[in-house]
Amino acid sequence: MTPPASKPVNDEALLKLLRGTPAHQEKGFRIFLEQYGKRLYWHIRRLVTFHEDANDVFQNTLLKIYRGMQQFEGKSSLFTWSYRIATNEAITFLQQQARLKSESIEQGNHQQYLDQLRADQWFDGDDTQARLLAQIALLPEKQRIVFNLRYFEEMPYEEMSILLDTSVGALKASFHHAVKKVEAALIQ
């Protein structure tokens, strides 16, 4: 078991390790995981819902981050850059899933999604919470990301604006629309 880092290591020091010898790279990536791994996983999990899927996407994300670290230009923070990779990986996964199933959740797969969620061993919620997650999955891609970041991760709009490269006003509007849609579906 690795004890959590007591003090966050800044990007500069972390990148120095990650671009060093193989031993330094391993150490650097371990610190990176301790600092950001949990948040990245939960960001992915909120988007793909199921743990097995989230685990696969998380592994792919880490691999891409590790391999892309040499090309990281430092235009944004390491965390923002990693978050974008995680978001893209999760979205790509969802798109591939939709293609494999030849139908999206909007095309009548809603009940199947709910049943799958209730049967999932890593879901421990009541019926309202299951319906909430199913409704979030119905949201358009961008609204779903914004809703998750704000509702679950409680990310400030300013930080979200940098991450998604969208204005704060547009993000607020997107979140409000998403909340109203989810609420309306839950009340029904």
Next chain:
Amino acid sequence: MNNNSINNELQELSPALRQLKEKQDPLQVPTGYFEDWHYFLKPILESSPTPIRMPARKARAWLKPMIWSSAATGAILVAAFYFIRTNQDPSLEIAFEPLTPETAVAYVEENILDYEPELLDNLQEVNYLDVAPTDEQASPITNNPSLTEEHLLDALTEEELRAYF
């Protein structure tokens, strides 16, 4: 502060969702999932080769003048070598064979499609030895009064002659 911010926002937008948010997160992970990061590190380090370490820009910029100066020095040495070798080895000198009218006609007929046959006839009639050397050019060196032994010896100083003998 952030928590208050989102809760206040939700309270205005949707009290139902605000209330739902207070419940325990229904999504779970296997026990110890986040405790052993080696579980994530191992497959990454094993499956992917160590990323190629690009030399730092500063180092590359520093090396550039050295690379160029080495290349230039090398080019100069190679050029000097060939220059010296060409001037010393008679076998490397370009040899010109005398061109006879027959050779010239044969070459033109074989390689040049568009020519006037009259020009070739004229070419054959040219006497390449028509231009005879002048008497001065044809005479031996010793006939030239300015190049006689006496004249040459007179031109030298006593010291030069002593040094020579």
